[in-house]
Amino acid sequence: xxxxxxxxxxxxxxxxxxxxxxxxxxxxxxxxxxxxxxxxxxxxxxxxxxxxxxxxxxxxxxxxxxxxxxxxxxxxxxxxxxxxxxxxxxx
Numbered sequence: 001x002x003x004x005x006x007x008x009x010x011x012x013x014x015x016x017x018x019x020x021x022x023x024x025x026x027x028x029x030x031x032x033x034x035x036x037x038x039x040x041x042x043x044x045x046x047x048x049x050x051x052x053x054x055x056x057x058x059x060x061x062x063x064x065x066x067x068x069x070x071x072x073x074x075x076x077x078x079x080x081x082x083x084x085x086x087x088x089x090x091x
Contacts, residue, residue, distance in 0.1 A: 015048070016050060019044075019045065019048060019050065023041055023044060023045075024038075024041060027041070
């Protein structure tokens with residue numbers, strides 16, 4: 001089994017890492033201390049296509065019924081940014 005990233009996946013990883021380092025890291029401590037939810041920064045992330053976690057249904061993506069239930073985007077968004085910058089997920 002091969003776990004190397006494709007060229008496209010590496011480009012997404014690099015872009016995500018650069019975005020997080022430039023737009024989130026410099027402000028993260030202040031946002032935490034002041035209890036700020038950085039909606040504008042998250043809108044920029046969304047414009048870059050980083051606003052969701054994309055998982056195939058056959059490996060655990062929620063069905064439409066499960067996605068219709070309320071959930072916290074404040075957890076999913078930062079988790080998605082963090083995880084997508086880390087590299088391939090082991091099987």
